[in-house]
Amino acid sequence: MAKLSKRTRAARGAFEGKSDVSVEEAVALVKDNATAKFDETVDIAMNLGVDPRHADQMVRGVVSLPNGTGKTVRVAVFARGAKADEAREAGADIVGAEDLMETVQGGTIEFDRCIATPDMMPIVGRLGKVLGPRNLMPNPKVGTVTMDVAQAVKDAKGGQVQFRAEKAGVVHGPVGKASFGAEQLAENVKAFVDAVSKAKPTGAKGTYMKKVVLSSSMGPSVTVSVDSATGNEATPAE
Structure with a gap:
């Protein structure tokens, strides 16, 4: 068994016994223990009561984080x-048509977001096997197939995050950097959760939002109270 570093032991100790904490406490824990030599990304993961293999249970959408992601897109x-x-x-960093298609087909993908005008989709459609698995395929449902390419580019550069449920019903994404203020991170977390909540599919049965977890790139994770994340802490029991 590999020996844990002093930093890892300290971080795990700080998180010990912490579960179902408020968004604010989770943010504080993650920030205080993001001690790597780089500005760690803060990520959120949400376990949902859906089976995305069924079309009426797919969760997909986009959210504009109020304080951005801190990442250059x-x-x-x-x-x-x-x-x-x-x-x-x-x-936009890269603009093209058939030439860009050939570049991508050749295995060169030097971008984090892909946008297309509707008339370009016959060309982009040929790249489904390449872009699809990377969650880069343009889609009108998340605003990446559009004639308003200028606004789409600005949104992507300004902190817009796409999310999609994976096979196990897990949605995850970045909500900022460890260097962000605690209030900024908390606002981003709640905005992300709210967007996923509003994207609840018609086929979802039972408990939709089962678990919310926050972590930094190199730090442990902490479970966040679903009520705190959704703003329902003061909701009386039925």
Whole structure:
């Protein structure tokens, strides 16, 4: 068994006995124990009562975090002509059409978000096997297939986060950096949870939001009270 570092032991000790804490306490714990030599990302993971293998139980959406993610997002846009120019002016990192398709097919994917105008989808559709598994496939449901490419680029650069339930019904995503203020992180956490809550599918049965967990890149995780995360702490029992 590998020997734990002093930092890891200290972090685990701080988290010991902590469970179902408020968002504010969870944020404080994660921030205080994010002691790596880089600015750690703070991540949220949510266990949902859904089976995404069924179409009516798929959870997918997008949320604009009020305080951004703290991450530099590289955006690629499939567009031609005036729309390509709009994308570049809005700050897109990569803009193209067939040439960009060939680059991606060749295995070069140097972007974190992919946007396309509707007329480009026949080309982008050929990349489904490449972009799909990476959750990069443009989709109108999350605003990445659109004629308003300038706004889509600005949203992506400004802290918009896409989320999608994985096979086990888990949704996860970044909610900021450890260097963020505690209040900023708490606001981002609640915004993320609220967006997932509003994305509840029609086929979800029983308890929808089962568990919420917060952690930093290198630190332990802590379970957050679902009531605190959803703002229902003061809701009386039925």
